[in-house]
Each structure stands twice: as structure tokens, then as C-alpha cells.
Amino acid sequence: MAGEGGGRLAPVAGGGSAATSPTVRSAWRGNRMVVLIGLLIVAVATATVLLRPAPGDERLLDPDDTSLQGSKALAELLRDRGITVDRVDSVEKARALGGDRLLFASDTLYLDTDELASIPGDRLLVGAWDLESLAPEVDQVPEAPAQRSRDPECRLPAAAAGSAYMGGSAFRIPGGGTGCYPSRLGWTLVSYATPTGTTTVVGSGSFMTNLRLAEDGNAALAINLLDTGKPVTWLVRPEAPSSGDLAGEEGRSMYDLMPPGVGWSVLMACVAVLLVAIWRGRRLGPVVVERLPVVVRAAETVEGRGRLYRARKARARAADSLRAGALDRLTPRLGLGQGANSHEVVAAITARTGEDSRQVEAALYGPPPVNDEGLVALAGYVDHIERKVSEL
Template sequence: MTTHSSPRVSVTQWRTARWIALAVAAVVAVAALTTFLTAPRPGGLMEADSTSPDGAHALVTLLGDHGVEVVVADDLDAVVRAARPDTLLVVAQTYFLYGEDTLTTLASLPGDRLVVAPTAGTRERLAPGVRRDGTTPFGGRPGCDLPEAMRSGAADLGVSDTFKAAADDVPVTTCYDGALIRYTEAGRTVTVVGSNDFMTNAGLLGKGNAALAMNLAGARDRVIWYAPQRTEGTIEGARTIADLIPDQVYWAVLQLCLAVALIAWWRGRRLGPLVAEKLPVVVRASETVEGRARLYRSRRARDRAAAALRTATLARLLPRLGLGTSATDSAVTEAVAQRVSLDPNTLAYSLFGPSPTSDAELHQLAHQLDVIERQVTQS
């Protein structure tokens, strides 16, 4: 017996298979689009597009949702093109700003300024009416009549530089024990805040931090967000400390080192092997670390603290990168750049850059080294 399938049944089965295939394709497309839109976007400190804990994507998004036009400037030329008298210029990551020309260009732009955690050179050019006064645990009640701070109330913002007026005739408004200061000059409102932690994605979760960050950065309807992630400008004719040391000093140091080596050899001779001796007490490693940290802080040895942080970070990173202790700085920077999403200039500055000049910069360096090590470990 021979059977024949109906043409109508075959057409129905083909249409059913087609609709199933279209449905599966639609589900895959929606899943891929959702993954693309919600995928984390790592980046540097205060970077507008970064969703990492130290990025600023959350604050930039909140400003846009509240009707503020945010112009993200990636370089100095973009800042110059976007500058207008009715605009607030937010300047962060100021340790990437070098050279007299760069700071002069920024200082000549119209509009108000919000300078976040400035270095000494940046503060002198962009906020000449204030000078550094010290450090403080940036937090608590505002203690001033600044509307933005009064609406925010108490805030918990971490360690910060403090500021005061550069001269007695400069009227300033000081909040949070000097961590936030504002004054008016030539019709321009200049605001300086000594910490950027409260403006990051993770810092907004602190008490009052989100409100204060929104009030300060959203003071105008149009904001230029400038947080460079690489070096802007160059220093011409800069001299190092070694250039200022007379040649005679090197010979004196060489003779002193030779004398010390001979004395150490003479006094270091032993007649037998070392004898192990039990310690009378057990000292925890954490107490040793805290004691050394207090000694560094009492002597303001930020250079030694920074060197210790960088040496420890490199000692943990080199085995993970497959490099030896004799690897050059450029080789280490290139290997780390292949494992993380940070700019090579940022990595070189954090791993091998100059010593910080303030406690806030040292705290920021430690945070940046922790971010680099965490990203290398997770890559």
C-alpha cells in the first residue's frame, strides 16, 4: 500500500517551523542587546563612561535625568570648543594636567568652575583665591550657609584636603571644616572640593553624598565634564633634584659608602653559625604595619610610603604577568595594559610616577594601585 502526504499539511508544518525560528532569533537578539547595554564599562577614576566603583557614570547619568546638559570632554581642545559663559566646568584628575600653556588655557575659559581634588599647580591657576590649609576627615554637618551644602546636609566623604582664603580681602564660603570652599572672582563662581570619593559610583551611596555631588555639579543647566585619563601638556626645561646636586657631593657620598662597607665587613665577621633565639613576645604583623604607617605619617614621608605601596604591588603583579624582577618599566606597563582597560599613561604614572605631595594624593595613589591589581587579578 502506498501513502501520500497532503500538500496542505506540509505547508502548515513549514510555516510553524518558520515562526519558531523567528521567535528564537528574536529572543537571541533581545538577549544580546540587553547584555550589550548592561555590560560593565571599566575605566579610570572619575571617568564619565566608567561603571566601575571609582568611575562617575552614575553621577553623569543622574545629572542628565534631571535636565542638565552634560558635555563630556576627552581632551583640552574639546573643553575649549564647549566653553561658554553660562556653563559650569568640572575639572577632575588634575594630576594629569601639565605645562603652563594647559593651565593658562583652562584659566582663561569663561563660565563657573568646580575644581575637584586639585594638585598644587592646578589650584594656583584655576583657583588662585584659595590655598591649602591641611587635611581633615571630610564629613559631618556643612557648618556654612552655602545653599548646595545646606540642602545636602551631613555627608561622609573620606579624607580630604582643606582650604582657606589666600588673602584676607578674599571673601570665601567654607564648608565641612574647609574641605569645600567657594568664592567669586570677576563674575565667575569658583568652587574647590578636596576629595573626589563622594562623586564616584561607589561614593554616591554614602550618607548625603549623592545630594551634595548633584548640587555642586548641577549648579548650571550646562556642565562640561573634564576628567582627563592621560597626560595633557608637557613640562619644558624641567630640572630634577639630581641636576641641582654639586658634583663634589657624589664623591663625598662614595667615600662615605666605602667607609661604611669596610666597617660593616669588619664588625660583621662571626666565629660560628647564627643561633636562633625565641622572641619574648609575639608581635602581630598588623601592629607592625600600623606602627610603620604612623612613623611615615609623623615624618610626612609620603615618598617612602608611595614607594612601599608601588614595590608591594609590583611584587604581586610580576608573577601574574609572567615577568621577572629585571623587567623594565615600559615592559611592565605594556603587560599590565594588555590585562586591564586603563590608559598606558595612567598605568605608568600610577606604577612609576613621582611621589605624591599630599595625604589626599597618597590616598588616591593607593586606591589606584588597588584598582590596577584587582583588574589584573580578575582578568
Template sequence: MSPAAPGQPGSGFALAEDADTADTANAGDTAGTTSRDAATTSTSPTAGGLWRGGRGALLVALLVVAVAVAGVLLGGSGGPGRLLDPADTSLSGGKGLARLLQARGVRVERVTSVAEAGSLAGQAGPAGSTLLVSESFPLGEDDAERLAAAPSDLLVVGVRKHLDLLAPGVAPVREARARSREPRCALPAATRAGSAYSGGVALTPPPGAVGCYPADGAPTLVSHTAGGRTVTVAGDAQFMTNLRLAEDGNAALAMNLAGGRPTLIWLTPPETVPPAGGGTAGFYDLVPEGIKWAVAQVLVAVLLLALWRGRRLGPVVAERLPVVVRAAETVEGRARLYRARRARDRAAAALRAGFTDRVTPRLGLPSGTGPDALVNAIAERTGQAAPHVGAALYGPPPVDEAGLVALAEYMDIVERQVGKS
């Protein structure tokens, strides 16, 4: 008798895994037969297909243009710009005004410290220069006092901190919306310019001062002479930026105020401003904005390249198997091989391995459980004698086919008892 022939006890233990494999093959064969008349492949268009179709060049061109436009919109002219910096060409910079003043014959001196501004003002002599201080410069109390004592005309734009030290008698009243306003005053620099973009903050002028561009009755530009020099305060500095310079009479007003003397000392914050509280700037604080946007654009380009060149998988394609082997035929064929070679030891090992794999999880034991623990658990669950269970699982292989059949029947009985307990 074959040790694992169909219909014999224990045949379901010896090669159950083979039966499962064959069943899976049958399912695959059925699926292949069902879809035999259908298309053998069905995939979505890939980037390579689009490229070969002649549309790839247009697609890449559109992506490059999109990345470039995004970089221009997000990055602007290399970053947010430096407000009223005579060397900055961004919308918030002041290089446009500096060029106009230089064309008019005014010498523009860009300085980044109060000490340097005071030194140049002393060299220019009394009333020989105009000192421009904007809201972009981080002023301290000592700085304001030193600037107020400089022997130059003083033009203060958009500054609200320490304004009482820079221009004694001038005080902010309230916020004023910046917009185009008429001068409505007798100040020649304003009347010649006409309407201009002004606001920011409304000011209280000192006695004898001239107030222009009023907002609800309070001027937004104040000019007065004190101690032989002219001090002018503007509540908003946007009329001097590259963005607003070409609107209304902004350029004329800015040139009249800043170009009244042969030299303009333009106070600008240093390239790297120390952080508040005396701390040190971090690594990313020292990286220019343009570098950050360039890295972002490179990352976008790499991502687009990966999407273009990357492999794209289509839907699953059913494929017919060349040969279909029934489960019963597989079991019978292997049983004949075992019998022909008298491989009762290998057949018994297969029976025991299959039995152990199925029974161990039912007993609640881990997969690596040792022989003693497994035998004791089976004996406790089924009531079988532990020596009998141990001999069946770990004893010597059967000496004949009858012993192999008896072993299969015994393990079949034990497995049923474990399942029912």
C-alpha cells in the first residue's frame, strides 16, 4: 500500500501543502480561461509613451516654464529685499532714488553704522549734507541721540522709535492709512511735487513747523528748522522705494527732500543684523534667501525628473499557465516516488512536520517550541500517553509500509482530539 495514496488515512497530512498549491494553480487556470478572449495587456500611458508619441518635448518645456515662473514669483529678485537700501534693486529697495540723486549731482554715501554716519556728517561741514534715517535701521537710544547731534540736515522716514530724540517736538498721533494725498501746505519741496503716497502715522508738528499731506486734519509729513539745520519727518517711507517711486509725485518729493544738499548720507542696516537679546545667528540665518529658493527649485526639478523617468506599473495582467496539475495527481505522484525509493523515513518526516505545523498553533504554543513542551501539551490536551506521543513525533522511522500507515492514522486521531478539545 502506498504511504500517501489517495483515500488512505493520513494522506491529507502528508502533502496538504501540495494540494493547496495545486488548488491555487487551478484557480489561476480558471482565471486565465475566463480572460482568454480579452486583451492580454492593459496598461495606462507612461511618460516614455508620451515622449515617443511626440508630446514629451512639449510636456518638458511646460514643466521647465512652470518651475521658472514659480521661482520668479516666489523668489522675486533673490529674496524679500532690504527696505530703502540704496544698493538694493528689489521693489522695497532704494536704488532707483539713489540713481536719480546721483544723476542730479548729489553724492550718495551708503553707511551701515551710526559712527560712520556721524564721521561723514562732520567732514561735510554744517549744512553740507543730509542724513537719511529710515525705519529699516535698528535704532537704539544712544544712536538716536548721536544722530540728532550730527551737523547735517536730518530726514527721518517711517521711524517711530525714539522719534522724540531725533526730532524734538514731533510726536506720533495715530495710525494713518497710506495712500495718495495732496500736500495742502506751503513747503516748497511738497508743493513742487504735488500729490504723493503718504500716511503711515499722523504727526503733531512743533511750533513753527510746516505740516503737509494731512490725514484727518493731522499732517503725515512735518518739516521745521532748528539750530541752523532742517529736520523733516515723514510718517511712511514707501514713497521712496522702487515700487512707489514712479507713482504720482513720489520721485519729485523724494528728490526734493533727500537732494537738498550736495551729499546724502544714507544710513542702512548692516548685511547681518545681530539677533535681539545678544544671541548668535544660526546657520540657516546666515544662508541668503536666494540660495534657499535655488535649492527648492533644484528639488522640484529632481522630483519632476523622477516622475518622468521612473517606472510606472500598470494593472495586473492575467496569464494562462502552460500546464495544470491536479492536486490528487501531485499527491499520488510523490507517493509513488517515495515508494519506489523506499523512502519511508522521508515520508514519515513529512507527516510529522505537517502534523507539528498544524497542531502547534492550536495548542497556543509558539512556532519554536521544543519537543518536550510539545509532547506534554499534546498529552495534556488529548489524554494520550506522553511516551506514545513522543515516539510518534520523534521516534525512529517506520520499518515498513504498514508502520507508516499506522503512524499516519495515529497522528490523524491525535490531531482530531486536539481540534475538539
């Protein structure tokens, strides 16, 4: 007699029955859906690898690329306006151009950012990479805002274009700077003056691509950022080394560089995985019924997360989480808008509670604590501020 799992039922004392090991046929019937799904996943993955474009077919924000991810359309618009656009793929070429120019860096992979930072003049930096060298005054907030159409909510002349497709990363406004296109915790575009020029940092350059340029005010914003009356040095990521370069002058393939016995090792690993799958598949039993929902106290969740932060010594991340949560709760209680900057928040808290403004600013926007005692003190003071604002 067959059981629910496809195996056979053997008679036992008392007239009942117990499940025995399933046969090959019953095992196939019980697991054929898993096998078919696995084969489908393998087929889809293979098709994706075979049909995807070659690595060099699409180059993000490349002024010579006509694909959806390129920026050929934007470069031609600038040239039509009389702006000189020079595409370079190395720091040496960018430095050799010299003169009073706007440096537009869209990707610094494979580039020496310290050397790049030594080039004077205006800068337009797209993406949140290595800001410590290129824009040390800008701090990135612990948030990755979704890319969507956003209103500027600022008076920056370049943002007069109106709404644009912004997101990707968010930043705090540096001293004397301006922030546009706000997110929950920061701004997706910040601009500030430096001793050698103006630096503008943008969370994502998707609005500059051929795909998005015609939407909203994307084209106007991109042109306003790049059309400063100066020639543009458009720095792109250099081409990755080709397989021929990596193989060397003798033209050896990747398989020639592998040590002997790798093929047998891979085969043995596949056999071992198959045997483990069959072994574990035979041990599948009935579904265990558990009463749901399982209630977990909020205090246990908070304590567990705190222990994880402490184990990893992630004091900076824990402090950012405390500050972000406090600002989310304090801002509406103070009657401030979502895009309120640090000066407005500190001034409102000081006026509401009578606390020292420097101490409030250090607690909500200062550097992360250097030890656990400092983190505990920070948490206590932030809680103190929230209590006083709530009581008044």
C-alpha cells in the first residue's frame, strides 16, 4: 500500500502501518518538480550568459556610446551649444589637457583617485565612490534612495530645470554648500565651493544616459551642470584588459594555466553534490506543524541587533542608525519639512528644549563615537532630547 510520500507502508504491531524507504520510482515522483525547476534555472542562466551583450558593448555615461547606458546624446547637445567635450580614459590625459576646465568623472574604477584629486578646477562627480579623496567635505548618509522623479527643492541655478530622475546615493550638505533633490535622510545632489573651483556630487548619473535624457527635466539639468562656459574633460573608465593581454605573448588559454587534475576535482565535486542530494532527499519526512505566529518581544529584537553591532564593533553604523531614527521622529514634532538641514533642526531643538546648540549638533551630526562608552552616552543624550521635545 502506498503512503502519502510515495513510499510503501509496512504493517506493524497493533494493525497500524509505518513508512519505509521510498523506491526509485516513488522518489522520482516526489522530487520531479524540484528537478524540473533546477533544469529550468540552469537553462535560463545559460541563455542569459549566451545572449547578454559583450562587456564592451555598453559603457555607462560614455560620450561616444550610443547604447541606452551611454551619453552620446548629451555630448552632442553640449557640442551643439559650442561646448568643447574631450573624452579621456586616464588621469594623465586629463592632466595633459590643462587650462581652466570642468572635470566630469563618471567612473573611477582602475584610476588613481589621489592623483585625480590633485587636478585643480571645477568637478562634477557622479556616484558615491572614494569621496574621501575627491570630495572630502561631503559625507554620505546611510541610505540608498530609489531612483525616481524628484523635485529639486533648492535655489541652485542648475536645478531650475525642475524635476529629474535622481537617487542612488544621498549626502549631507557640506558647510556653505547647497543640496537639491532631497531623499529621506539627505540630498541626492550637493554643490559647494572649494579653493580651486566648484565641486558638485550627484548620487547617480542615470538621468544623463541616452535612455533617460528625454524624461522630465533630465536634459536641462545635465546641460546646466556641464555647460559652465568652460571646456569639459569627460573622464571615463579605461577599457579592461583583453583576454589576449592576460594570456601573454604565447597566447595560452585559461585552461592551459590550470594545474593538472582540476577537471577530476570538479567531476568529483559534482558527484559528491549529487550523492548528498540523493541522501538528504531520502530522509525527507512529514511536514512539521508549528503554531503561528511566533511572537518575539521587541526588547529581544533590539538586544540581539545591539549584540551584533557590538560583535562587529560597528559603532559608526550603530550611531548612524540611532541618529537617523531620532531625526525621523523629531522632524515632524518640530514642525519641519522632510528636507530640513542640520542648522534648521539644531536651531529648532535648541529653541524648544533650551539645550546647548553645540552639544545637540555634536549628538545628531557629529563624528561617530570612538568607544562603547561614547556610544552609550550618545544613545542616552539622544533619548534625552527626544523626551524633552515630546514633553513640551
